[in-house]
Amino acid sequence: MLSQSPAAALDGFEQKKPECPICNDKGVVIYRVHYKTEWVEDPAFKTLVPVEMVPEADFFAGKVCSPKDAWQWRDTYSRQCECVIRKRIERLMKASEITDEFKKMGFKNFITKGKPQVIIDAYECALEYFQDFQEIRHKRQNSIALLGQPGAGKTHLLMAVANNLMKKLQVPVLYFPYVEGFSDLKDDFDLLEEKLERMKQVDVLFIDDLFKPVKGKPRATEWQVEQIYAVVNYRYLNHKPILISSELTVDELIDVDEALGTRIFQMCQDYTVVIPRDIKLNHRLEGLTNV
8 A cells, every 4th residue: 555645645734824924923023134234223122223124035035135245134133023012912902801992992082172171181191101101110109090070081091091001012901990890809709819919910000990989988898998908008019000090089098098098199199180070071971951
């Protein structure tokens, strides 16, 4: 009996195409650089990069130069393929626990036209915080708090910060909606311990609607305050940034728990906007004539 040839054995099987045609799933793209090319410093990575370069695949295919001039292209430069960055961002977005709807929130789709100055101030504060993040992330004042009137866009703006941190800077963010988060955790202490540890360790923590009031009173049981304090204090001691939205003012946060409130104030004092309580600032009611 004749053995099957390798070609026949593979007959009928389509060779798997690489997901990325640029690096062929290697994660790195290699370029050739002419020996006379100028190299300049890349401020983002503090490394030298060539002003001009050609893909090494084109060099080997004879598209760059004749064989006798190949020595002029002996220098190489390699960099991470965009597909690696894209996959990393996808992993960060998935791990953030941010919903698909919230992932759409950015600075560009936050409307400031015709808005009161305090809303514009909140927008500018959030944008400035993102722009300053790399410089301040390891300092004591490395966090941001948008406080006050519900429906004024606090969550949208902090979500814009979170989404941009992940997409543009590849900084991990964890989203924790205060009310829903504790509702999920109260009956599962194994999950609680794991989640609190993630909240302590993640690069950036976003706590949304902290102590959201019920009938005018902060939703803050002794147990909830104890858990939030443990997380915030850890991040305070280790200079790890937090993003906080709350309907409470700084003074009201301090009234709930002085040690917790003062730590939040100290971390966020350079980037805090308090939106006064005014139902006209609630964008969800726009268009209603009796407001």
